[in-house]
Amino acid sequence: MTEMLNDVFGQDTRTKAQQLIARYPQSRSALLPMLHLVQSVEGFVSQDGIRFCAEQLELTTAEVSAVATFYTMYKRKPCGEHLVSVCTNTLCAALGGDAIYARLKEELGSDGKPLGHEQTSEDGKVTLEHAECLAACDLGPVLQVNYEYFDNQDPDTASDLVAKLRAGERPAPTRGAPLTDFKQAELQLAGFFEGRDLDVAGPSAAKETLRGNTVAQDRGWSAPVMPDGVLPPVPEKKK
Ligand code: FES
Structure with missing residues (x-):
């Protein structure tokens, strides 16, 4: 054995x-x-x-x-070169996530049959899945490729993105690390970066996500004192 x-x-x-x-x-x-x-x-x-x-x-x-078998990030069938996860949770769905998923299902299918959840296109390039909230609701509808974010998508931009992936391109995510492939992303998730150490330093926050911080900085607001007496950090005033 x-x-x-x-x-x-x-x-x-x-x-x-x-x-x-x-x-x-x-x-x-x-x-x-x-x-x-x-x-x-x-x-x-x-x-x-x-x-x-x-x-x-x-x-x-x-x-x-x-x-x-408990965690959805562990796949029970071989993944394609890229994993495309479309958020179809409530907010993204209402903003167009369902339409994105439906379009990609059709375009990635073959013989008139749409691709199903966690199925892979015939060329082996893309595995498609619908995902629960990807924690980027302020940027919906979102999708991820190998867990990197593509924000503010619509069916046309998502279709274009997937066509590029199938053509061997690696379009830049909206934020975060440069795109690799599913296996390389899994190696990073295991904690091995192999010459790609700078990937973790990619910009991870969008300006929409930081809007509350920016407003607080502009107005000199800070959070109240914590019950244990520890003062929260005062945001720096924007220059
Ligand atoms: S509902 Fe899509 S990221 Fe939260």
């Missing part, structure tokens, strides 16, 4: 697994990043991936499966 797993998860992955384990007092705490590591190799959490995590962390495969 171990030999079979060695074929799938080579020495580099095993070294990274040991580095992850070393970050925690108890090895089992490394399970979440370990599942991302597995996805960076295979593009999903396969049965081999579950066995690999169990073996590395001295857990049972049932324990690993229980975690892998």
Whole structure:
């Protein structure tokens, strides 16, 4: 069994697994990043991936499966080169997220059949999913590609974006890190940046998100004293 797993998860992955384990007092705490590591190799959490995590962390495969099947970021089927997540939660849906999702389903489908949730286009380029609130409601409708944000979308801009992805382009997200692919993004989620350390320094906040801060700075407002006597930081006055 171990030999079979060695074929799938080579020495580099095993070294990274040991580095992850070393970050925690108890090895089992490394399970979440370990599942991302597995996805960076295979593009999903396969049965081999579950066995690999169990073996590395001295857990049972049932324990690993229980975690892998609980969180939607762990995929049970191979992902395409890119994962496109369209927010269809209430606010984005009302602003056009449902229309975006419907359009992409049609355009990514084949033989007259629309693509379904977590299905991959025939060319293997894009896996489509509808997602719950992506925590960017002030910028809706939003979608993510490999978890990077594309804000204020509509069916035409989303269609154009996906066409570019299928043509091999990597359009710049509205904010955040430059686009990679799903497997590379999973490696980063596992905590390995491999020469892309500056990705985490990409601008993550939109000006709409910071509007309240800006107003407070302009007016010299600060939050009241906390009950434990700790003063909140006073925002710097804008020049
Ligand atoms: S509802 Fe879409 S980001 Fe919150």
